[in-house]
Amino acid sequence: MRYQKLKGMVDILPGESEHWQYLEAIAQQVFSNYQYHEIRTPILEQYDVFARSSGDSSDIVSKEMYDFEDKGHRHVALRPEGTAGVVRAFVENKLFGPDQTHPYKVWYKGPMFRYERPQSGRQRQFHQIGVEALGSDRPELDVETIVMACDFLKKLGLVDYKIVINTLGDQPTRKAYHEALISYLTPLKAELSADSQERLEKNPLRILDSKDEHDQELVANAPSILDYLTSAAQDHFQQVQQLLKALDIDYQIDSNMVRGLDYYNHTIFEIMLTSPAFGNKEMTLIAGGRYNGLVEELGGPQVAGVGFGMGVERLLLVLEQQQNSLPTLSRPDIYLVAVDEQTSLAVSKLLAQLRWQGISAERDYLGKKVKAQFKQADRLQARFTLTIGEQELEQQQAQLKRMQDGQQTTVDLSNLADLIAKIKKG
Ligand code: ATP
Ligand code: MG
Numbered sequence: 001m002r003y004q005k006l007k008g009m010v011d012i013l014p015g016e017s018e019h020w021q022y023l024e025a026i027a028q029q030v031f032s033n034y035q036y037h038e039i040r041t042p043i044l045e046q047y048d049v050f051a052r053s054s055g056d057s058s059d060i061v062s063k064e065m066y067d068f069e070d071k072g073h074r075h076v077a078l079r080p081e082g083t084a085g086v087v088r089a090f091v092e093n094k095l096f097g098p099d100q101t102h103p104y105k106v107w108y109k110g111p112m113f114r115y116e117r118p119q120s121g122r123q124r125q126f127h128q129i130g131v132e133a134l135g136s137d138r139p140e141l142d143v144e145t146i147v148m149a150c151d152f153l154k155k156l157g158l159v160d161y162k163i164v165i166n167t168l169g170d171q172p173t174r175k176a177y178h179e180a181l182i183s184y185l186t187p188l189k190a191e192l193s194a195d196s197q198e199r200l201e202k203n204p205l206r207i208l209d210s211k212d213e214h215d216q217e218l219v220a221n222a223p224s225i226l227d228y229l230t231s232a233a234q235d236h237f238q239q240v241q242q243l244l245k246a247l248d249i250d251y252q253i254d255s256n257m258v259r260g261l262d263y264y265n266h267t268i269f270e271i272m273l274t275s276p277a278f279g280n281k282e283m284t285l286i287a288g289g290r291y292n293g294l295v296e297e298l299g300g301p302q303v304a305g306v307g308f309g310m311g312v313e314r315l316l317l318v319l320e321q322q323q324n325s326l327p328t329l330s331r332p333d334i335y336l337v338a339v340d341e342q343t344s345l346a347v348s349k350l351l352a353q354l355r356w357q358g359i360s361a362e363r364d365y366l367g368k369k370v371k372a373q374f375k376q377a378d379r380l381q382a383r384f385t386l387t388i389g390e391q392e393l394e395q396q397q398a399q400l401k402r403m404q405d406g407q408q409t410t411v412d413l414s415n416l417a418d419l420i421a422k423i424k425k426g
Contacts, residue, residue, distance in 0.1 A: 008116070008124025010313075018327045019316055020127075023156065024109055027129050030152045031107040034144065036131050039106040041085040043113075047075040049088045052297050056262045057203040064114040066124075078113035081261065082130045082309055083291065084298070090134055091300035102135035109312075121278060121314050130288075130309035137292055137304035139239035142267040145308055147247060149271055149286045156319060158273065161285070163250065165240070165269045166257040168205075168289075169225060169233035174265070177228040178204060184222050191218060209258045224255040233266065240267050259289055263297070266290040267306070277321035278314075285318070286310040332362040333423050335377035339370055339389035346393055350386075350413070357420055377403065384423055386411070402426075 005011060012020060028038070047067050050056065060080050067077035079085050086106060090096065095104050109129040116122055131148065133141050146163065153161055168174065181204040189197055193212040200207065208219050229237065244251055251269075259268050268289030274282045288308025295303040319326060334354065338347040347363055354361040362380060364373045370387070377385045385401045392398040396413045400422060411419050 006124070008118035010123055010125070015329055018329060019320065020312065022327045023312060023315060023319070024129070026155050027107065027109065027152060030148065030155055031131060034105070034148045034151075036105040036107045036133070036148075039086060039089065039108050040110070041079075041082075041089045041108065043079055043111060044076055045079055045085050045088065047077045049084050049298070050077055050080060052084075054262070054297060057199070057206060058261050060114060060260050061262075064116055066113045066115055080112055080114045082108050082110070082112065082128055083132060083261075083263070083294070083305075083307055086132045086307075087134070087291075087294050087298050087300070087305065090132075090303075091295060091298050096135065096295070096301055096303050103133045103141060104135050105131070105133045107131040121283060121311070121317060123313060127312040128309045129312055130307060132305060132307035134295065134305045135303055137236075137266075137290075139236055139243060139267070142240050142290060142306050143243040143247070145288060145306055146244065146269055147249065149288075149308055149310070150249065153271065153285070156315070157322070158315075158318065161271050161273045162252065162282075163269060163271050164252050164254045164257060165244075165267060166254055167225070167229065167233060167237040167240075167267055168258065168265050169229050170265060170292075172230050173225070173228055173233045174205075177223070177225045180223045180228060181205065181207070185218075188218055203262065205258050208256045209260065219256060222256070226253075226255045236266050259287060263291040263294045264289045265292055269308070273318060275318045275321055277317040283314060284311075285314055330360065331381040331383065333360045333382070334362075334384040334386060335373070335380060335382035336361065336363045337370060337373045337377070337385055337387040338364065339387065339392075342390050343388045343393055347388055350388070353416055354420070354423075357416070359420060359423055383426065386419075388413075 050061050050065060056062065065077050065080050067075065070076050086108060090104065107130065110127065111125050112128050113125055115124060118124060131145060133145060169177070182200070185192070185200055185204055185207060189200060191214065192200065192207065193210065193215050196207045196210050196212065196215050207215060208222065210216060210219070257268060257270065270284045271286040272282050272284050274280060286308050290304070290306045292304040294305055295301065336347045336351055338344045351361050351363050362382065364376060368376065374385065382403060384403060386398050388398050397410055398413055399408050400411045401408050409422065411422060
């Protein structure tokens with residue numbers, strides 16, 4: 001039996017994981033500046049948290065979910081996205097209550113699961129970092145999330161992105177637009193892809209999101225939702241734009257943009273980037289929007305929400321392609337070389353003492369000869385080596401070698417503080 005990871009799943013190995021830590025640390029810093037705090041919710045949830053009674057008609061929920069019955073015959077699912085779980089936690093923990101600060105602002109990171117066809121930038125287990133702000137329907141909050149997303153990208157050194165926004169309006173907007181879409185698409189039904197023919201019955205808005213090229217040609221001339229906005233929806237969208245302009249944030253409007261999940265309304269946005277990492281095609285890195293009905297759908301009070309999610313793998317593909325100075329494996333400050341078995345014990349002791357003092361230190365564990373130990377120190381890019389032989393032990397003195405230029409200094413082995421000071425000086 002040859003064991004393999006499942007299709008669409010990826011191991012993140014040392015060397016690569018440093019890039020993840022770097023990206024996550026920047027996310028944490030930036031989000032913290034905007035007063036978003038980390039939330040950790042379970043990866044496994046009740047199936048209904050994602051499907052809900054309304055029956056989300058998106059591909060993500062209806063086709064791509066990893067759902068199954070657990071041993072207690074509960075219908076459960078690996079989360080395909082972060083928002084529904086956060087909102088479930090918000091309702092269950094009564095975070096809408098008076099003892100909390102509102103809007104309640106959180107961010108999360110972690111794996112998501114979608115049964116999709118794996119390809120570059122598309123996996124079955126992938127990772128998102130996302131934010132949610134619950135408890136205000138003001139356009140300032142929509143814009144805050146967009147600004148924060150841009151700030152994050154800038155801190156990563158990504159600046160040539162494109163922001164695309166749209167509005168899905170409110171309930172009456174959606175109802176009027178739904179009818180207009182049906183009138184436009186019904187005569188074209190035979191020409192639509194099989195998937196979209198089905199969508200015409202369930203949720204015609206989804207057809208705008210079709211990946212089928214002919215569908216895309218057909219919807220290019222579809223009525224625009226912007227012509228069906230109620231005055232309240234119009235107003236909200238105008239204010240969002242006004243704020244973006246005031247902050248000098250360039251954006252485009254794509255009235256055919258919908259999002260991959262049904263719960264969105266009002267402002268939606270995507271931040272896209274063209275990169276050689278995607279064969280110079282445009283890819284969405286960050287996507288989000290408002291979801292004012294979701295808290296109620298999950299059994300909570302009428303509380304508005306807005307947020308976004310981003311694909312970590314896709315971001316890293318771009319960063320790695322740009323070869324921005326991404327961190328690599330951490331190097332040891334010092335490598336202790338034991339000349340023979342007799343000094344091995346002393347080396348272990350010194351190693352432990354150095355580590356206890358916060359020095360990153362390493363030694364040989366394979367019984368290698370001195371020359372091979374030096375080779376290993378080079379491989380690890382140790383900043384210093386310290387060679388300890390019997391004579392050195394007797395005299396309590398050893399040679400500290402700075403690897404970068406070969407400079408050697410004699411150190412007193414009984415004076416740990418001095419050795420540490422020398423290592424720290426570099
Ligand atoms: P797409 O249209 O590319 O399928 P989506 O609408 O399904 O995207 P969202 O649900 O909005 O994507 O997820 C937000 C981000 O998560 C995406 O912009 C993308 O960067 C990332 N993402 C989504 N699905 C995958 C996947 N299968 N593998 C890797 N990253 C993904
Ligand atoms: Mg998708």
